[in-house]
Amino acid sequence: MKTRRFLVLSLAWLASSSALAHANDSSAQKAAGGLELIANDRVRMVAEDLRISPTAIDIQYVFQNDGTEDQELTVAFPLPAIEGFGLSQQPVDLPFPDQPNFVGFTVAVDGKAIEPELEERAFVGDRDVTAILRRHGLGLNPLGTGEKALGDLSAEDYAELESQGIATPRDFGEALWRYEAKFHFDQTFPAGRPVAVTHSYRPVTGRTFLVKSSIGDPADTRTYCIDAGTKRAMAGVIRKAAAASYEADPVENAGLKADPMDGVAYSAVVQYILTTANNWAGPIGTFRLTIDKGAPGNVVSLCQDGLTKTSPTTFEFTARDYVPKRDLAILFASPDNEGLRAPQ
Known part of the structure; x- marks a missing residue:
């Protein structure tokens, strides 16, 4: 049987109210500038079971190739962008700041673990500044640790970044670039057979005081x-x-x-990009969203009609032939900051 090769770009994540987000599986293609989202008219998302809490995001998918040929796709999980500017005023928690896989992202296909690749790029507006930052030995993720920081640059090197609008004046010492990361892996979707894909990771969360x-x-x-x-x-x-x-x-x-x-209480924001699911063929056959606020004393708020309380901490929404119209932005509030943190 023939195999047709495409590129499918998929899931993303959620984080601070203005800086970060998470996403859904989608189609993509490899281009000179990196992965790009495309539409796929053969493979459909039969089911998505999405669970979001302040400390974890878990997704279970079932895909079905309705074509007559196998489809070899690059499935990608784009992590929403992290804006470098303003992070000192709006704290953002990076789950694993000293690791390239800073959200602990895992993938399994039909129960078998897969090691995804990671593509990282940096932008100022539409301009790709990845090469400039790498030339100066800087890490692309403005929240990352363990690499050279802006403050480590010589006066001459810093002046170059400042002149190109990549960094603020040195007295402020803040990044002005936007960091974009995509996990991706190649996967064959056999004609006529369902394929189960699971993802798990810890969200990057924007945190602030609640007063x-x-x-x-x-x-x-x-x-x-x-x-x-x-x-x-x-x-x-x-x-x-x-x-x-x-x-x-x-x-x-x-x-x-x-x-x-x-x-003074605490709040955390998690974002999730649902609309990339529209790059697959047709609507999501069966969609279930579970929001877990983490502790009975916590409060959660989001723009999602039809949520039903199913336990002291969980709320659910289910739909058939679901077409996402917007992405998710979820606010969690807690009297105790530890109530919004994952166990270490």
Whole structure:
């Protein structure tokens, strides 16, 4: 039987509200500049089971090649971009900052583990600055560690990056480039036979404090569809954080007893790109989304109709012949920062 070779670009991830995101499997092709998303009209996504929590993302897919020839595809998982500028003001957690596979991304096909490749590139606007950064010995990921940092450059080398709009003036010392990473692997989809693909990884999360003044932020209200009931629940999270702080140190935190809404809680943002699923043939046959807020005392908010509470921490949405119209942005709030962190 003939085998036709294509390139399929797939999943991505989620992270800070403006800097990061995760994605769904999709078709792609290898080009001189790197992997590019394309559409595939033979292989369809029979099922997707997606589970998202503040500390883990797990996806199970079933694909079916409805053509008469085997399809050899490059399946890619594009990690949403990390913007270098502003990271000092908006902390972002990198699960494994000292490793190239900084999210611990794993792949299995029909139960067999596969080692994906990683493509990394850096951009300022539409301009690819990967080669310039590598020439200066800099790591492309502005959140990574273990490689030369901007502050290690000579005055002459730094001036070159500054003149090209790749770095701020040296007194600020911040990256101005955007980091894009894609995991990818080659896979044959036999004609007429289903193929099961699973992915697991830890999301890159944008973290911030949750305080009284941030509950009514219009941008957050729109982005995460925060309604009146969720605002009251978030206020409850702040009061729980205040009570814990007062109990830990009644003298230093005496004011929190009088006004618990002066407390400080925590929030984390996870993003996931669903719309790349539209590059496969047809809609997703069966789609299930599970959101796990991590702890009963946590609060979660996102723009997704039809979610049903299934346990003290989980909510589910299911659909047939599902066509994603938008990507996911999920806000988690907790009175305890450890409630949003993965076990070490």
